[in-house]
Amino acid sequence: MFDFVSFIPRAVAQGVPLMLGSTGETLTQKSGNLNLGLPGVMYVGAICGVIGSFMYETNTAAESMNGFLAVSIPLICCLAGSLLMGLLYCFLTVTLRANQNVTGLAMTTFGVGFGNFFGGSLIKLTDSEVPSIALSATSGYFKASLPFAGDLGWFGRIFLSYGMLAYVAVAIALSCAFFLRRTRAGLNLRAVGEDPATADAAGIDVTRYKYKATCIGCMIAGLGGLYYVMDYASGVWSNDAFGDRGWLAIALVIFTMWRPGVGIFASILFGGLYILYLFIPTGMDLAVKELYKMLPYLVTIAVLIIVSLRKSRENEPPRHLGLAYFREER
């Protein structure tokens, strides 16, 4: 019998970074910006949080650490770092109207390099005497789950065993879904993504909406990186460990048809596919496990194809996705 009680919590833990990443990217794409720099943004968010908490942990004695500060310092650093990446992307693509694909790829190069550089040389740069970046104290605060979760058997393990960022992720996804569907600002934002010229004529400030949506989207995605390091990886930074999750988050946006609410389940499903190879008995055959790791990508491809086959109006991407807007060009 397949062990769901141990499988689901791990799938969720894998899924949360994807959920945050895809929620942020959905918001961004709704404004017409296709941000391929998302993997870079998530790396920068993660490493900024690590730098913040590293500074705090090395300068504070373990017993005098304050739980509130230990959580809020990395959180603020992470948000600030990913906000800067968002601003950079907006400045290049919205203000300077650069090609979005190229800007995004350059941001990924930069962001991944930035993460690996500071992850690899933070200890050297700060002359501290620890062997590796292992922020176990901070991670403890991030991972803290409800104290009675352990007493509730399978229910506790499946629903209550996660750190607070996981619940924050769900809350953000739900509020994004509400924002896009049910508020005037959300309607305006969708209008900007569909047809900026019409939105502009209707008196919507296209540039401001694009900037806000992209920057907030990047901050949400950055949290995904933070969750990965602080919760999933228990505060241990290792270079390139975050891997290709950023790209998968972008794929999830399409998988969910730009609906953050659906994204909650889809990202957990993807998280499950990501680790399914650990749960399928293949014996000693390591090679076959490598083939199982293809699953999330193959599923994404299948979904891409199915979506394009169905061609329903509601499932179309924002019409102006990937294009810069210049008022004087019609």
Next chain:
Amino acid sequence: MNNGKVRVPLLHISRRAALPWYKAWGIRAAAIVLALVVCGLITTLLTGEDPIALYLSMLDGAFGTSRRAWVLMQNVAILLCVSLAVTPAFKMRFWNIGGEGQVLVGCLATAACMITLDNVLPNWLLIIVMLAASLIAGGLWGLIPAFFKARWNTNETLFTLMMNYVAIQLVAFFIIIWESPAGSGKVGIINQQSQMGWLPQVGPNRYMLNILTVALLTVAMYVYLKYSKHGYEIAVVGESERTARYVGIKVERVIMRTMIISGALCGIAGFLLVAGTDHTITTTISDNRGFTAVMVSWLAKFSPVFMVFTSFLIEFLGRGASEIATDFGLNEAFGDILTGVILFFIIGCEFFITYKLHFRGFKTRGAAENV
């Protein structure tokens, strides 16, 4: 109204008609210089070293010894090959960011032939079979997303992206099957004794053949895009699919044909990597060139001739930056940061080539002319 006063915005942006090429490249050169200054500043802040020493160390890293210069040229050649490969697709507005995967399957096909056929065929025939296999594998990897794009307009950016990871896992699968020595988790040098399937050395250096091949490909791609009927069709489809349909171009066929060519050229890059230099296969053998090539091609405005310069520039900067990193004891990822900064500047400067800024102060005279 307000005594006839008109409110003039501080800044007004308009599109330039066209900029002579030397001015455009002047702006780009200025951006690169500015980027290098910023990179110097960043490095000085982090290491406290003299910036001049940094630039010297960059030059030394790229050209310091003849070996380094050859390695640099070899890397430029492979990057150029991948960039050439993705270019026809981009001209068609088909965002092929799957160069990475297409190179990898090319590598995989080449390695597969080298491993399984080394005692079956004579060396010259083996090399031909390897080349053909890599062409077919790369072409197929490019054709799959193109087929769905042409038929059902499936999003090609994400499709090609996902194909990269499928290719990576496929390579990982075969690496475990072929691993030697057993348990090492990698494929050692293939056919080390017999050197079966290794490309012969031409001229003074073993990299020479790769460089010559890519030089030929560059000329061929230039001619193909500029003077052939196919090249013209690609340009029309890229500018406007509707126009292309109207004049009777079979858009679906052009998309699929172009992506086969694009993928096959990536396959050649993989062939050159495995048979020409590395003689082994890893999941990271392509070293993100599929992504870097996108930027190289775009920076060169999809012109194969300019791509020689841009791929050289990117490789030189990357090599130089990693030399800085080793010289000053920094993590090697520092090179990526510098490359990123330089790219931001180059990307940003395109704005000043396409558009013109009018400030309020200068406007008083110009306004009358503009009306």
